[in-house]
Structures are given as structure tokens and as C-alpha cells.
Amino acid sequence: MQDAPGVGLAAPQVGLPLQLAVIEHRLEYHREIPAEQLAARQRVPIPFHVLINTQLSITQASEVAFFEGCLSLTGFMALVPRALAVHVQCMNERGEPRVIEAEGWYARILQHEIDHLNGTLYIDRMAARSFMTSMNYTRLWQEKAVEQVRAELGLS
Numbered sequence: 001m002q003d004a005p006g007v008g009l010a011a012p013q014v015g016l017p018l019q020l021a022v023i024e025h026r027l028e029y030h031r032e033i034p035a036e037q038l039a040a041r042q043r044v045p046i047p048f049h050v051l052i053n054t055q056l057s058i059t060q061a062s063e064v065a066f067f068e069g070c071l072s073l074t075g076f077m078a079l080v081p082r083a084l085a086v087h088v089q090c091m092n093e094r095g096e097p098r099v100i101e102a103e104g105w106y107a108r109i110l111q112h113e114i115d116h117l118n119g120t121l122y123i124d125r126m127a128a129r130s131f132m133t134s135m136n137y138t139r140l141w142q143e144k145a146v147e148q149v150r151a152e153l154g155l156s
């Protein structure tokens with residue numbers, strides 16, 4: 001996960017039939033991202049932690065679409081609508097109960113990883129016309145506002 005670099009990995013992605021995922025969003029991943037994009041996406045560092053037997057509920061039904069990629073489908077990106085805030089009940093690596101209230105990018109990561117635990121990939125939720133290679137995303141779209149991308153792809 002860290003070599004990719006990725007921010008999460010679920011056990012089913014590596015062939016393990018477990019309800020287990022790990023998440024870590026390192027500060028170093030922010031270095032190349034403009035401050036306004038970090039703020040717009042509510043991206044903040046998230047320390048490494050383990051999620052076991054998760055139960056996710058949406059606490060803010062409003063959705064926002066941002067580009068996502070995945071270690072299960074490397075080399076591609078797409079706009080994926082996700083809820084702005086979530087509540088997750090789970091256990092940590094010691095089997096202790098944990099409750100997570102998350103919003104912004106952390107809520108997106110949780111939804112993405114918990115989707116893996118339920119057999120869903122981001123391509124099942126993406127705006128199909130936004131699917132592209134990571135190279136095209138970097139070359140053409142990375143610096144543009146999501147609203148502009150949606151308009152240019154005819155998704156508004």
C-alpha cells in the first residue's frame with residue numbers, strides 16, 4: 001500500500017476472505033497537491049489504523065464527486081460520487097470496539113475500503129464517461145476543478 005502509494009488496502013484485495021482493512025493517509029502524499037485542492041477535498045493526514053468487521057452508515061447524504069483510483073485497478077481514474085460524512089463502527093487490531101465519525105477525504109477513503117469488503121469497486125460507482133488512464137488524468141485534468149471536468153465530460 002505504501003509503495004504504490006495508496007491510502008488504504010482491504011484484505012480481499014490481496015486474496016484474503018477477511019473483513020479487514022487498513023488506512024493511512026501520509027502527510028508526504030500532500031506535497032504535490034495545491035493547498036486549495038487539499039482544502040476543497042478536506043484532505044488531512046490520517047494515521048495508520050486497522051478496521052475489522054465494519055458497519056458503515058451515511059451521516060450526510062449529500063454527495064460530492066472527486067477522482068479516485070485503486071490498487072486493484074492500477075493505472076486508471078474516474079469521478080466517483082461519495083457521501084460527505086460517515087459513521088463507522090468496527091474493531092481495531094486488538095479486537096476493541098471503535099467508532100469513527102469522518103467527513104471529507106477520510107469519509108471517502110472509508111467508503112472506498114469498506115466497499116472492497118462488500119465486493120464493490122469504485123468502477124461500480126463511477127461516472128462512466130469520466131473513466132480514464134492515470135496518465136490522461138495527470139496530463140489533462142489534475143489541475144482543473146471537478147466542476148470544470150464534469151462540464152467538459154458532459155456530466156453536469
